[in-house]
Amino acid sequence: MRHPTDGTLRRLLDEPAGVADGDREHVGGCAACLSRLSAAQEDAATAGAALDVDLAVDVGSAWQRLSHSIAAGGRGRAPATASAAERWRTALRSPAVAALCVVAVLLGAGAVAAADWVQIFRTERIAPVAITRTDFLELPDLSAYGELEVTREADVRDVADAAAAEQATGLSVPRVSELPRGVTGEPEIQVGSRGSAVFTFSVEKAARAAADFGEALPPPPPGLDGSRFRLAAGPGVAAVWSEARDVPALVVARAVAPTAYSSGIPFKTARDYLLSLPGLPEHVASQLRGFSGDGTTLPLPVPDEQVRTSAVEVGGVPATVLTSRDGALAGVVWVKDGVVTAVAGSLGEDEVLDVARGLR
DSSP states (O other): OOOOOHHHHHHHHHOGGGSOHHHHHHHHHOHHHHHHHHHHHHHHHHHHHHHTSOOTTSHHHHHHHHHHHHHHTTOOOOOOOOOHHHHHHHHHHSHHHHHTOTTTOOOSOOOOOOTTOEEEEEOSEEEEEEEOHHHHHHSOOGGGGEEEEEEEOOOEEEESSHHHHHHHHSOOOOOOSSOOTTOOSOOEEEEEOOEEEEEEEOHHHHHHHHHHTTOOOOOOOTTOTTOEEEEEEOOEEEEEEOOSSSSOSEEEEEEEOOEEEESSOOHHHHHHHHHTSTTSOHHHHHHHHTSOTTSOEEEEEEETTTEEEEEEEETTEEEEEEEETTSSOEEEEEEETTEEEEEEESSOHHHHHHHHHTOO
């Protein structure tokens, strides 16, 4: 019997009843699988902490924290022990990154291209992609397809005030015209510096990942093996109004929109091949194939069981509203002039839209 996939091992931690008896028995008697299970448990703990700390300087992470709280069903917070660098590594290794391809799911900022890099992605719009809990558990992480090197650590920290944030990042902190009812006091101001990483695609590793799914690796396009993709995030700023609950009362965040570069492979070539790899659910791949191939649409992973989305306009540009199905949490995110802005919190949809449309 072949070793269970990483997704099966993770399901042993989260949904053990959903794992076949044969797989459970194999893991119990296999030293290699037990070692992998232990590593998965450590990753799960790190990811839990990463999703439950103040990551509001990354507009995507701000919403992820809210949606994580929905999925947790009101459980208490995990200790916020992960460092900024650990959170950055965790985000880059997450199944969502692998699922939505190497260039498009880092909700952060642009990178400066060196002479041998070609820009292949810039954010002009954001579109939601429905992802189920099972999708997250089943997908391999990015390391299954190559090597990831963090070339610059992201530094997430509190600063004294908005002036200090602007000096640190070059971005102004969005000012709220009128706070929603129940949100009071002065916000904590957070900043995040630029972080960057280089992903090198490996046909050999991708073939092993395909074999784990019982399939052969599709023939790669010429030049893809060993090709590199430069990813970056930051700088970003956020104002966070806290409350005595598991989520912030209000987060208003802004960051330079994502940009990605390639060592020579076009965006569409890389995207189409990655979407053909075994392990990516077809309903996710079909959503991503519906985006334009020009590298301007940033996918926003949305937990479909807990969150509904709708399209609106903020400041004359398209925006995406995300609301928990119980109505307890809401957020809105949009892109304008190369900058991503998000408003989210334990508020209603109308309240976050009022805040968003009143920002100065």
